[in-house]
Amino acid sequence: MHTPCIDFWCSRFAMLPKLLSLIKHCIHSQWLRQLLCILLAFTTPFANATLSSPPKVVASIKPIQLIAAAITEGVSSPEVLLPPGASPHHFALKPNHIRQVNEADLLIWVSPTLESFLPKLLSQKASQSTLKLISLPEIKLLHDQHSHEHSNTEHGNKHDEHLLDIDPHIWLGPDNALVIAQQIMLKLSDIDKERATLYRDNFVRFKNQLNKLNKTLKPQLQPDSLLPLVVFHNAYGYLEHYYNLPVVDYVSASPERMLGVKQVISLREHLKTLGKTCLFVEPQFNSAIVDNLIDGLPITIASLDPLASDIKVQGDAYILFLKQILTTVSQCRREQ
Missing domain, CATH: 3.40.50.1980 (Nitrogenase molybdenum iron protein domain)
Structure with a gap:
C-alpha cells in the first residue's frame, strides 16, 4: 500500500538518472563553461576581500x-x-x-x-x-x-x-x-x-x-681570465670577495670625495704599471678626473652603478641588477 509521501519520493528518485544525464550534458556545453568563468571572475575578488591590507x-x-x-x-x-x-x-x-x-x-x-x-x-x-x-x-x-x-x-x-x-x-x-x-x-x-x-x-x-x-x-669570472680591475669608489668589496675578482685599486674611497692632485698622480703611476686594465666609473663620476687618469694609457672604461638607479622595481629586479654588474665585469677579459 502506497502513501502519497512514499509515492512522491519514489517519483523523484525515478527522475535521478535523467537529472544526472542533464547535468553531464550541461557541463560539456560551451555556454555553461562561459557562464561559470564569468561567475568565477565576479566571486574571486569577494573571496579575497577577507584578506587584510598588506603591510607597508x-x-x-x-x-x-x-x-x-x-x-x-x-x-x-x-x-x-x-x-x-x-x-x-x-x-x-x-x-x-x-x-x-x-x-x-x-x-x-x-x-x-x-x-x-x-x-x-x-x-x-x-x-x-x-x-x-x-x-x-x-x-x-x-x-x-x-x-x-x-x-x-x-x-x-x-x-x-x-x-x-x-x-x-x-x-x-x-x-x-x-x-x-x-x-x-x-x-x-x-x-x-x-x-x-x-x-x-x-x-x-x-x-x-x-x-x-x-x-x-660565475665560470666567466675566473680571476685569471680577467684584466686587472679598478673601481671608481671603494664599494665593491663584497662582490670582489664573493667572486674573487682581481680588483687592484679604486679612484676614491667615497663618490662624494674629490681627489687631490697628488692622489691623481699617484693613482696614474700605479695604472701605468698595470698595462691593460678595466676602469669602472659610476653615474656621478667626474669625467675630467677620469680623463686625466687614463690619458694615453691602455685602459677600457665601463660603467657600474652600485645603487641600481636605472633598474625597474619588479620581482626579479635584484637578479637583473646583479646580472648587469656581473655581465659588465665579465667583458673585461684578457686576450686568449
Missing part, C-alpha cells in the same frame, strides 16, 4: 628595495626613501620621508654608517617594525680599510661604534642578498601571517634565480 614596506635605498620586491611580489610594491641618484652618505630627510618612515609597517635599512640620517628617527619607532641589516648574525661582514674617512658621520649611539670599520655595501654580496631576502620573508611572515605562504614561495623563487644566475656567470 619601506627600504632606505634602492638595492634593498629590489630585494624586498622579490619577497613582496604579488602582494605589494615596496617603497624607497632615497630618490634616484641620491647618495645615502649625505642625504637629509624631508617631511615626506619622515612620514614614510613613521607609516611603514616594516622599515628596512643597512647601517648607521651608511644611512646616518635614520638612527635618531628610528629610535622613536617600534623595533619589531624595523630591520637593521648590518646587525643580522648571518650577514658576512668585511672591514672597510678606509673607514676613518667617514669619521664625521653621526652614528646614533655608542652601541654602533664597532661598525665604523665595517664596509656597509653588504647587498653587493650574493650570499648576503640571500640572507637579507630570507630575513625580510621571516619578518613579513610574522607581521602578515595571512600571506606567509606567499612570502615563503617568493623567497624560494628568489633563491633559485640567484643560484641559476651564479651557475651561469
